Amino acid sequence: MKIEDIIRGKGAKVVTVTPSATVKELVALLGEHRIGAVVVSSDGRHIDGIVSERDVVRTLGTLGADVLALRVSEIMTATVHTCAPSDTLEATAHTMTYQRIRHLPVVVDGELHGLISIGDVVKHRIDQLLDERNHLLGYLHA
Numbered sequence: 001m002k003i004e005d006i007i008r009g010k011g012a013k014v015v016t017v018t019p020s021a022t023v024k025e026l027v028a029l030l031g032e033h034r035i036g037a038v039v040v041s042s043d044g045r046h047i048d049g050i051v052s053e054r055d056v057v058r059t060l061g062t063l064g065a066d067v068l069a070l071r072v073s074e075i076m077t078a079t080v081h082t083c084a085p086s087d088t089l090e091a092t093a094h095t096m097t098y099q100r101i102r103h104l105p106v107v108v109d110g111e112l113h114g115l116i117s118i119g120d121v122v123k124h125r126i127d128q129l130l131d132e133r134n135h136l137l138g139y140l141h142a
Helices: 003-010 023-033 053-069 089-098 118-141
Strands: 037-040 049-052 103-108 111-117
Touching: 003 089, 003 111, 003 118, 023 037, 023 053, 037 111, 049 053, 049 103, 089 103, 089 118, 111 118
Parallel strands: none
Antiparallel strands: 037 049, 103 111
């Protein structure tokens, strides 16, 4: 299975936030869309960074409520791991697990094409295993 299979199933829509947005605006966006991370992008196509609810919480622990007035660019991760639609599910799962990444932007020709989460990867892997199990059971009972 390839990453493009996941994107085909869930869609390529990606919620983005500008680097100049405040963390307060970011938190509202995360809540509105019920998501855990947002790609930071000045133009909605190119990746400037990524910011997650964990980034907010870590900074909240240091600065308290003052974090809400900061710009997203001040708390985001600027070095972003990405994947391609042609990457395999197994290789991507390995990267996400060993790099401790929960959200991975999907990039085509340098532009944002989607976003997958570790939950998406696990769901598709479980679906694969269930399909294999059902095929084996069907074979045994035939």
